[in-house]
Amino acid sequence: MSTRQLFEDVVATHGATVLRVCRAVLGPHADADDAWSETFLSALRAYPDLPAGTNIEAWLVTVAHRRSVDVLRGRARRAAPVAAVPDTPHGDADPEVDLWAALATLPDKQRRAVAYHHLGGLPYADVAELLGGTPEAARRAAADGIARLRTHGLLADDTSTDTRGGHR
Amino acid sequence: MNLTDLTAPGPHELAALHARLEQAAADADLLDVAYRTLDTPVGTLLLAATPVGLVRVAYEREGLDEVLAQLAARLSPRVLRAPARLDDTARELDEYFAGRRREFDVPLDRSLSTGFRGEVQRSLPLVGFGTTATYAQVAALAGRPAAVRAVGTACATNPLPVVVPCHRVLRSDGALGGYVGGTDAKAALLALEGAAA
Known part of the structure; x- marks a missing residue:
């Protein structure tokens, strides 16, 4: 019998990371909650058949990518107006709020590259598979995204690309 | 500040999402094992249920992580802390410990009770509230009067203690005998039921 981790422990260990990724891609709102829920429901369905040795976090980030694409398609179908986001930083407001707003101003590819690599811990080769293009292009998109976030004054200069581990 | 901190x-946001996942998983028939803990006069109990019914009651001394890992291995890794499915069980246990309930009505999933041990465990509810039986008497009830030691093993491995009353089975010399929840818990349950131990 395999000694597969309880799914409860999967949620406890990776729930916050998946929520960060969903929020970075979709904004810190109900859409991100929907994508999180759909991600873990899909993961729960597939979990018993997951090959042994799978990198669970990378797998979840990949599922989160697909579910966030679904949510965006749904959003486009509904053609709901998207709240305008400020494109200039405003003084001493909450840096967290500003960060989500700043992420929303990034081009889609940069935002996803930042989300999947810096928040989700996905290696650039895997990011490239999700976004298309080469690993080098994914690395550049993430670096450009981080550079643009810095111009908003949000990230200290030492927020290098290694805000977290998991670069395999 | 770095990205991860920002x-x-x-925790309340994740708790709300977890609650939503519990409901969605149950609705999609993907919640193979739901569990919760319950504080009782005999300590914290782990309660676990499949869609069929209550499948496991465990004492803290059994190691709750260990018990959950066994459930994942034997039943399914689709295990979530999801209290809703165990509301009825928790209520009945609260009533039992408050002295307002003598037997349990919740559906049971007997899939952890196999072989002769399972037969013994299925016959245990014949020993009613407030009464006791010896291991030898239970062996006779199960149709194998010589299998006294096997009855002892069956009681020790009862996956549903308290609800399936292995605590009512004593040694022939009147001693309490062992108990999966410890002899203190066994004595406490018998005292609660007013049984002469």
Whole structure:
């Protein structure tokens, strides 16, 4: 019998990371909650058949990518107006709020590259598979995204690309 | 500040999402094992249920992580802390410990009770509230009067203690005998039921 981790422990260990990724891609709102829920429901369905040795976090980030694409398609179908986001930083407001707003101003590819690599811990080769293009292009998109976030004054200069581990 | 700090979700946000996942998983028939804990006069109990019914009651001394890992291995890794499915069980146990309930009505999933041990465990509810039986008497009830030691093993491995009353089975010399929840818990349950131990 395999000694597969309880799914409860999967949620406890990776729930916050998946929520960060969903929020970075979709904004810190109900859409991100929907994508999180759909991600873990899909993961729960597939979990018993997951090959042994799978990198669970990378797998979840990949599922989160697909579910966030679904949510965006749904959003486009509904053609709901998207709240305008400020494109200039405003003084001493909450840096967290500003960060989500700043992420929303990034081009889609940069935002996803930042989300999947810096928040989700996905290696650039895997990011490239999700976004298309080469690993080098994914690395550049993430670096450009981080550079643009810095111009908003949000990230200290030492927020290098290694805000977290998991670069395999 | 770095990205990870700036984007950290609060615990209440994750708790709300977890609750939503519990409901969605149950609705999609993907919640193979739901569990919760319950504080009782005999300590914290782990309660676990499949869609069929209550499948496991465990004492803290059995090691709750260990018990959950066994459930994942034997039943399914689709295990979530999801109290809703165990509301009825928790209520009946509260009533039992408050002295207002003598037997349990919740559906049971007997899939952890196999072989002769399972037969013994299925016959245990014949020993009613407030009464006791010896291991030898239970062996006779199960149709194998010589299998006294096997009855002892069956009681020790009862996956549903308290609800399936292995605590009512004593040694022939009147001693309490062992108990999966410890002899103190066994004595406490018998005292609660007013049984002469």
